[in-house]
Amino acid sequence: MTLDPKIKVDNKKVDTKEFQLPETVFIRDIENRVFQSIVLQCLAQTQGISLVEGNFIDHLLGRSAEGVKGISAEQDDKSQSVHIKVEVNILYGISIPEKAEEIQIKLAEEITKLTGLHVACIHVIFKNVISVEEANKLIQQNLPQGAPHTRSHLDEEYADEF
Numbered sequence: 135m136t137l138d139p140k141i142k143v144d145n146k147k148v149d150t151k152e153f154q155l156p157e158t159v160f161i162r163d164i165e166n167r168v169f170q171s172i173v174l175q176c177l178a179q180t181q182g183i184s185l186v187e188g189n190f191i192d193h194l195l196g197r198s199a200e201g202v203k204g205i206s207a208e209q210d211d212k213s214q215s216v217h218i219k220v221e222v223n224i225l226y227g228i229s230i231p232e233k234a235e236e237i238q239i240k241l242a243e244e245i246t247k248l249t250g251l252h253v254a255c256i257h258v259i260f261k262n263v264i265s266v267e268e269a270n271k272l273i274q275q276n277l278p279q280g281a282p283h284t285r286s287h288l289d290e291e292y293a294d295e296f
Contacts, residue, residue, distance in 0.1 A: 162250075164209065164249055164251070166206070166207050168249070169205070169207035169216065169218065169245065169249075170202045170205045170207070172241075172244055172245055172248055172249075173202075173205045173218065173220055173241060174202065174205070175244070176237070176240045176241050176244050177220075177222070177237070179240070180233075180236065180237060180240065182224060182225040182228045182233060183222045183223065183224050183225070183228075183233060183237070184222065184223045184264070184269075185202065185203075185204045185205070185220075185221065185222055185223070186203065186204045186221045186222065186223060186261045186262070203221075204220065204221035204222070204261075205218075205219070205220055205221075206218070206219045207219075209251070210254070213252070213254070214250075214251055214252060215251060215252040215253065215254040216245065216249070216251045216252070216253055216254065217254050217255040217256075217257070218241060218245065218253065218255070218256045218257070219256075219257040219259065220237065220241070220256070220257070220258050220259070221259045221261050222237070222258065222259070222260060222261065223260070223261055223262040223263070223264050224260050224262075224263055224264065225263075225264055225265075225266065225269055226263050226264065226265050226266065230260055234258045234260075237256070237258050238256040238258060241253070241256050242256055
């Protein structure tokens with residue numbers, strides 16, 4: 135196709151609005167496993183708690199399944215926020231309100247820092263109270279075969295003396 139030489143185009147009068155391209159849309163999806171891993175890493179640094187049904191120890195020993203029971207995340211794409219629900223067991227003698235606040239602050243900071251999402255809600259559900267003896271049994275059962283038994287930080291944290 136050739137231009138007709140009789141038609142004059144005035145370059146100064148061309149409307150550039152017609153040529154503007156639409157804005158680029160950037161999309162980022164974060165799977166629930168990412169949130170579960172972040173929560174697990176935070177809980178691993180928190181003394182005196184464990185996930186329900188021993189999944190926490192399984193995860194630490196590399197025996198984790200597809201998902202982790204007791205940790206769920208719901209994302210709201212419109213507000214770029216996330217709601218986290220965590221179910222944990224707590225060691226007898228530890229203040230539940232203080233431990234809940236510690237978990238919530240730690241999770242909110244890490245999730246925001248690593249994902250860029252606003253943490254709208256962190257719901258911590260305490261499912262069970264574990265005695266020191268039960269905690270030591272769980273640790274012993276989940277140690278690899280032949281691993282030396284060391285005194286747990288649980289023993290040091292709680293004593294029967296008043």
